[in-house]
Amino acid sequence: MPTTDAATAPAPPDSLERAGLEAAGCLFHGLSDPNRLIILRHLALGEHRVVDLMAHLGLAQSTVSKHLACLKDCGLVDSRPQGRASLFSLTHPEAVLELLTAAERLLGLTGDAVTLCPNFGTATRKDA
Numbered sequence: 001m002p003t004t005d006a007a008t009a010p011a012p013p014d015s016l017e018r019a020g021l022e023a024a025g026c027l028f029h030g031l032s033d034p035n036r037l038i039i040l041r042h043l044a045l046g047e048h049r050v051v052d053l054m055a056h057l058g059l060a061q062s063t064v065s066k067h068l069a070c071l072k073d074c075g076l077v078d079s080r081p082q083g084r085a086s087l088f089s090l091t092h093p094e095a096v097l098e099l100l101t102a103a104e105r106l107l108g109l110t111g112d113a114v115t116l117c118p119n120f121g122t123a124t125r126k127d128a
Helices: 015-030 034-043 050-057 061-073 093-110
Strands: 077-082 085-090
Touching: 015 061, 034 050, 034 061, 034 077, 034 085, 034 093, 050 061, 050 085, 061 077, 085 093
Parallel strands: none
Antiparallel strands: 077 085
């Protein structure tokens, strides 16, 4: 195994960099559920009510509401009242679409490696 000398070894992250990486980890954790990704893709098409998302995705109202609350807490989704319902939309649509496009590109490059990952792959999920 090759060794690295101190001159070429990466410096440990400083506290500001670590805070940024922790925030990125929180963002990716918020995106870690496939249902939340599906909701984001639907919201990229425009505003939706919970009932619309339920019909499109075949998910229960409580499930859709739970995922929307998570996405809203992460700052990815916003809502506005419309009568007795709320309309949900992406807070930063261009950035979300760029992120999803980059994820698709990376998945294309890695193939099945991510689904075969012993820590986070589909075989390790409880619902798999």
